Amino acid sequence: MTVDVSDADLLSTLVVILARQKLQSAEIEASYMWGLIDHGFLVGDSRYFLMTFSSAVDRLKAVRKTIENMSLGCRTVSLNYVEL
Numbered sequence: 543m544t545v546d547v548s549d550a551d552l553l554s555t556l557v558v559i560l561a562r563q564k565l566q567s568a569e570i571e572a573s574y575m576w577g578l579i580d581h582g583f584l585v586g587d588s589r590y591f592l593m594t595f596s597s598a599v600d601r602l603k604a605v606r607k608t609i610e611n612m613s614l615g616c617r618t619v620s621l622n623y624v625e626l
Contacts, residue, residue: 549594556598569603572596 560568572595584592 553594553597553601556594557601560598560602568595568599572599 572592575592576596579588579592
């Protein structure tokens with residue numbers, strides 16, 4: 543049985559997996575992999591999968607930053623309301 547998975551599906555799936563596993567060291571691991579792997583080996587599939595992993599980590603960081611900004615905005619609004 544063969545299943546065709548698009549690039550967007552793979553990235554979305556990897557984001558969900560990383561989020562559910564609460565893999566907090568994923569950013570560090572991606573950085574280590576980029577730094578430790580000889581760039582001559584990063585061709586074809588190996589480069590694709592490392593870039594996909596890094597993209598998933600970046601997407602999770604962006605979501606986290608958005609949530610933090612939203613919660614910061616809510617605190618600011620509530621503090622302003624109390625001061626009035």
